[in-house]
Amino acid sequence: MAVETDHGIGEAVAARIERRWATLSIVIVGVLVGMATFIGIHQATMPQGRVETADPGTLHLSGEFIESNLGSAVEADGSVTVRAIGQQYSFTPQCVVVPLETPINFRATSADVVHGLLIEGTNINTMLVPGYVSVLPIRFKALGEHVMPCQEFCGIGHQGMWGKVKVVDKTEFLNRTAAKRRLTCVD
Amino acid sequence: MLTNKRLILSHFWLAFIVFGAALVLGAWQMFERSPLNAWHFNPEFYYRSVTAHGSAMGYVFPTLIAMGFGYAITEASLEKPLVGRRWAWAGFFLVAVGAVVAMIPVSLGLASVLYTFYPPMVGNPFYYIGVVMVVVGSWIWVALMPINMAVWKRENPDKPVPLAMFANVAGSYLWGWTAVGAALEIIFQILPVALGLKSTIDAGLARVFFSWTLHAIVYFWLIPTYIAYYTILPRAIGGRLYSDAMARISFILFVVVAMPIGVHHLFADPQVGAGFKFMHSVFTGLVALPTLLTVFTICASAEIASRLRGGRGAFGWVRALPWQNPILLATALSLVMLGFGGAGGLINMSYQLDASVHNTQWITGHFHLIFGGAIVIMYFAIAYDLWPHLTGRALESFGLMRTQLWLWFTGMIVTTFPWHYVGILGMPRRMAFYDYANPAISPQAFSVSMSAVGGLMLLTSGVLFLIVLIRGQRAPASEAGAYRFSVPLHMPARIPVALNSFGLWLALMIGLTVVNYGYPIAQLMVLNETNVPAVYVGASR
Ligand code: HEM
Ligand SMILES: [Cu+2]
Ligand SMILES: [Cu+2]
Numbered sequence: 092m093a094v095e096t097d098h099g100i101g102e103a104v105a106a107r108i109e110r111r112w113a114t115l116s117i118v119i120v121g122v123l124v125g126m127a128t129f130i131g132i133h134q135a136t137m138p139q140g141r142v143e144t145a146d147p148g149t150l151h152l153s154g155e156f157i158e159s160n161l162g163s164a165v166e167a168d169g170s171v172t173v174r175a176i177g178q179q180y181s182f183t184p185q186c187v188v189v190p191l192e193t194p195i196n197f198r199a200t201s202a203d204v205v206h207g208l209l210i211e212g213t214n215i216n217t218m219l220v221p222g223y224v225s226v227l228p229i230r231f232k233a234l235g236e237h238v239m240p241c242q243e244f245c246g247i248g249h250q251g252m253w254g255k256v257k258v259v260d261k262t263e264f265l266n267r268t269a270a271k272r273r274l275t276c277v278d
Numbered sequence: 279m280l281t282n283k284r285l286i287l288s289h290f291w292l293a294f295i296v297f298g299a300a301l302v303l304g305a306w307q308m309f310e311r312s313p314l315n316a317w318h319f320n321p322e323f324y325y326r327s328v329t330a331h332g333s334a335m336g337y338v339f340p341t342l343i344a345m346g347f348g349y350a351i352t353e354a355s356l357e358k359p360l361v362g363r364r365w366a367w368a369g370f371f372l373v374a375v376g377a378v379v380a381m382i383p384v385s386l387g388l389a390s391v392l393y394t395f396y397p398p399m400v401g402n403p404f405y406y407i408g409v410v411m412v413v414v415g416s417w418i419w420v421a422l423m424p425i426n427m428a429v430w431k432r433e434n435p436d437k438p439v440p441l442a443m444f445a446n447v448a449g450s451y452l453w454g455w456t457a458v459g460a461a462l463e464i465i466f467q468i469l470p471v472a473l474g475l476k477s478t479i480d481a482g483l484a485r486v487f488f489s490w491t492l493h494a495i496v497y498f499w500l501i502p503t504y505i506a507y508y509t510i511l512p513r514a515i516g517g518r519l520y521s522d523a524m525a526r527i528s529f530i531l532f533v534v535v536a537m538p539i540g541v542h543h544l545f546a547d548p549q550v551g552a553g554f555k556f557m558h559s560v561f562t563g564l565v566a567l568p569t570l571l572t573v574f575t576i577c578a579s580a581e582i583a584s585r586l587r588g589g590r591g592a593f594g595w596v597r598a599l600p601w602q603n604p605i606l607l608a609t610a611l612s613l614v615m616l617g618f619g620g621a622g623g624l625i626n627m628s629y630q631l632d633a634s635v636h637n638t639q640w641i642t643g644h645f646h647l648i649f650g651g652a653i654v655i656m657y658f659a660i661a662y663d664l665w666p667h668l669t670g671r672a673l674e675s676f677g678l679m680r681t682q683l684w685l686w687f688t689g690m691i692v693t694t695f696p697w698h699y700v701g702i703l704g705m706p707r708r709m710a711f712y713d714y715a716n717p718a719i720s721p722q723a724f725s726v727s728m729s730a731v732g733g734l735m736l737l738t739s740g741v742l743f744l745i746v747l748i749r750g751q752r753a754p755a756s757e758a759g760a761y762r763f764s765v766p767l768h769m770p771a772r773i774p775v776a777l778n779s780f781g782l783w784l785a786l787m788i789g790l791t792v793v794n795y796g797y798p799i800a801q802l803m804v805l806n807e808t809n810v811p812a813v814y815v816g817a818s819r
Contacts, residue, residue, distance in 0.1 A: 102768040109521055109574070116570035124563035127628045128556075140552045142801070147810050179813075200548075204813050205396045205481055207546070207637050211704030211718060214633045216546055220482050221398060222808035223548040238718040242637035242706035244392050246399065246815065247322045250709040 143224040145200045150176060156200060162273035163188055163195075165265065175199045177206035177219045177241060180248035186255040186276030190264035191234055197227040207243035210256050218243060231258040279760055280350060280667055281359040285366055287668045289346025290661060292374060293339050294744060300334035301740045303327045308693070308733035313714045313723040321710035325390040328708065330381060332393030335650075337412055338377045340499040343657050344453065345369065345419040347502050348446050350664055352423065354761040355440035356430045362422045369422075372415030380408025388816040392708065394492070395468070397484045400812045403472035406464050413457050423450035424780075438773040441525055442509040442763045448529040449501035451780060452536055455787060456498055459490025459540070471812045478809040482549030483802040489540035490795060497536040497565075499649055503656035504528070507576045507609060510663050512764035514605035517583025520575045522766035526777040528568035528575075534786045535564045538794035542627060546636045549808075554798050561794065562627045569620060573613065580606070582767060604679040608659035611687040612652045619648035622698065640701025642708075643694040650736075651690040655683060658743055665750045666758040673750040678742060685739035693732025696725035 150156045156176055162184050163173045171193050176183050178201065189195055199208065201219040209216040217225045241252035257276050267274055280286065307327055309315055345366075352360050360366060382404065383389040389401030427439055427447050439447075463484050470476040512519045519525065541558035544550050581595055589598025600606055622644045625631045635641060665673050673679075700722040705712070714723040776782060802808065 105520065105767065108578075109524055112574045113524070113571060116567055116574075119570065120563050120566050123566070123624065124560050127559060127563075127630070130628075130630060139548060142549055142551055142805075144805065144808050146807055203811075204399045205485070207706075209637065209704060209706060214630075216633045216636045218544075218547045218637075220485065220548055221810040222480065223482050225546075225548040236718075238704075238716070240704075240706040240709075243396070244325065244328075244708040246813070247325055247390065249325075250321055250711055253713075 147221040162275040178202040180252040182254035184275035190261040293342035303331040305733040305737040312726040312730040324710035369415040369418030376411025420454035453498040456494035463487035493540035494536035509763040512579040515583040518767040520578035531568040538790040615651035638701035643697030647694040671753040682742040689735030696728040
C-alpha cells in the first residue's frame, strides 16, 4: 500500500477496502442470525413459549407438584410427563426413570431458591426459578444412565446436588407403569 | 499533558492491588476443586472465595481501570486539566470504601451469594450497599467524562473530539445505563428484603433486571481494551490508525446494541417467553459487528506500521513488525484470545447450541479467556504504556514485560482450553468440589488438573506484572514527554455531527432497551403471585 504517495487516491482506496470489509461483516452476521432463525423455526427447537407460574409456598399442598404427583407418568396420547422439583440440596425424585424414544414433557420448578438442572450427555439444560414452571420437550435416543447435577449456585450444599436419569426400554417402562401411576427409579 | 497524575495512579494502583488479591483467590479456587486437592475444605470457604474473586474481578478491578484510564485520556487528548478534580477524588473514595464495605461481610461468610447474587437467596445488606457504593462512585466518572467533553467542545467549536475521548465518553454512557438494571434490582428488590423490611421477592424479575447489566457490563470491561487497540497500538509501533470514522462507528455500535440483548443470559429461564428470547438473540448477532470492524482496522493499522518500516509481501510484513515492543506483543496475543473466545461466543449466542453448554464450566472457561485473557492483557499494556508518564520514571524491564505477557497468554490457554472441554462434557459450574471417583465424572479429572496448573502460571504472571510496575516506581527520574495517541492515516477535514456527538445514539440506546425490556419487565411486575419467600444466607434469623 502506497502510504503517502498520492494522498487523495490512497484515501479513496482505503475507504473502498474498508467498505467492502464492512459489507462482508454485515453479511456474515446476517447469515449467522438467519441460520439460527431457520433452525429454530424449522426444527421447532424454540424456547418455552409461555410463562407459567407455581407458588413454592403451597407446592407440597396442592397442584401438580404435590409429592404423590412427582415422577414419570404416561398420558392418554402415549406421551410421558415427568414432573420434578429442586430444593436445597436435592431433586424430587432424586432419580428419574424415562422410556426410550418417547416424546416426554418435562415440567419442573423450585421449592426455594434458584436451581438449575442439566442432564450430562444430552442437550437438556434448564433453570428452575421459584415461582415459575420450566417446561421442556425432551426425548432420549439411547438406553443408559445419566447424571443430573444442579448447575446454578443454590447455597453451600450446591456441590452435593446431583440427581440421576435412567433411560429404560419402552415396554419395560409401560409394564412398570401398569402397577403404579407415577414412576421413579426406586419403584 | 497529565496534570492529575496522583489521581490516575491511585486508580491504577488500587485496581492492580485488588486484581492481585483476587488472582490468588482464583488460583486457589482452581486448585480446591481439582483432583489435586486431597483434603476437602469446608465448601463454604469456596463460595466465600468465589464471591470475593468474582465481585473484585467483575466490579471493582475493571471499573477502576476504566475510571483511571478515562481521566488520563481526558487530560492527554483534550490537552487540559480535568474539570471536576474534587468530584473525581470523591468517586475514587466511594469505590475504595464500597469495596471494603462489601468485602467485610463476604469474608465473614455472611454474603456468600456469588457476584451474581441471584435472589431469593439474600445475604448481609452491607454486601449490596458496598456494591452500590462502587457503582455510585463510578457514576461520578460517568458524569465527568461527558462534562469534560462538552467543556472542550465549547472551547473548540470547529474541531472534532479526539477519538480517544470520543470512545471514552461512549464507554461512560454505556456503563451509566448498563448499571441501571442491577441498581434497580438491588435498590427496589433486594435491599428492602436484606434490611428486613420485606420478606418476599420475585426471583424471575430480579434475573431479568440483572441480565440488563450482565451482558453490557462485558463491553464496559472491553472498551478500555478497544481504546488501546485503536489509539495506543498504532502510535506505539510507529504507524497510523487506518480509519478514524470506522473506529467511531464501532464504539457507537457498542453503545446502541449492548443493552437490548441481555436476555440471552436467560435462554434457559422460565420467566421470559420465546418471543423476547428470539428478539434478544437476533440483536446479539449485531454486537459481533463492531468487533469484526475493529479486528480489520487494527490489522490494517499494523500493516501500515510495518510497511513504513520496510515490510513487504502479502504476509511478509507481519515479520517486519517490531515484535520486541510489549504493546504490539500484548495486542497480538489479545487478538488471538479474542479470536478463540469469539468463536466460543458465537456458540453461546445461539439458543440451540447454548443448551448444551449453559451454566457448565464452558461458560467460566469462555469468559476467563475473553475477559481475563483478551481484555486484561491490554490492561497490562495500558499500564506499561502510561506508567512512565504517570511516574516520571522510565519502565525499562522490556524483557520481563514480554515474559510476563507470554506467560499470561500461555497460562490463559492452559487454563481455559481444558475448562471449555469439561464444560462440553457437561460439568456444572460453581461447585466447591466434584466426586472424581464417580465414573460419570472421572473423565473430567485430568482436564481440571490442567486448568489448575494454568492458574499457577497466571498467578506467576500477575506477580511479574506487579514487579515491573514497582520497579518502574523506583527507577531514576526521566522525562517521558507528552502522552500522545495515534494519528489516523487520513485525518478527515470534517466529521459528521453523528460521529462527533451522542444525542441520537443515546436516544437509540435507551429506546431499544425500553422496547426489548419493557414488556418482559412489565409482565413480571404485574404477576404478583411470583413473589417468593427470601432465603437468608449465613445468618440465623
Ligand atoms: C484477570 C483474571 C481473572 C478474572 C477477570 C476473573 C474473573 C472471574 C469472575 C467474574 C468469576 C465469577 C464467576 C461466577 O461466579 O460465575 C470468576 C470465577 C472463577 N475464577 Fe476467575 N478471574 C480471573 C482469573 C482467574 C484465575 C487466574 C483463576 C485460576 C485459574 C480463576 C479461577 C476462577 C474460578 C475457579 C472461578 C469459579 C468458577 C465457578 O465456580 O463457576 N480466575 N473469575
Ligand atoms: Cu445448586
Ligand atoms: Cu451476555
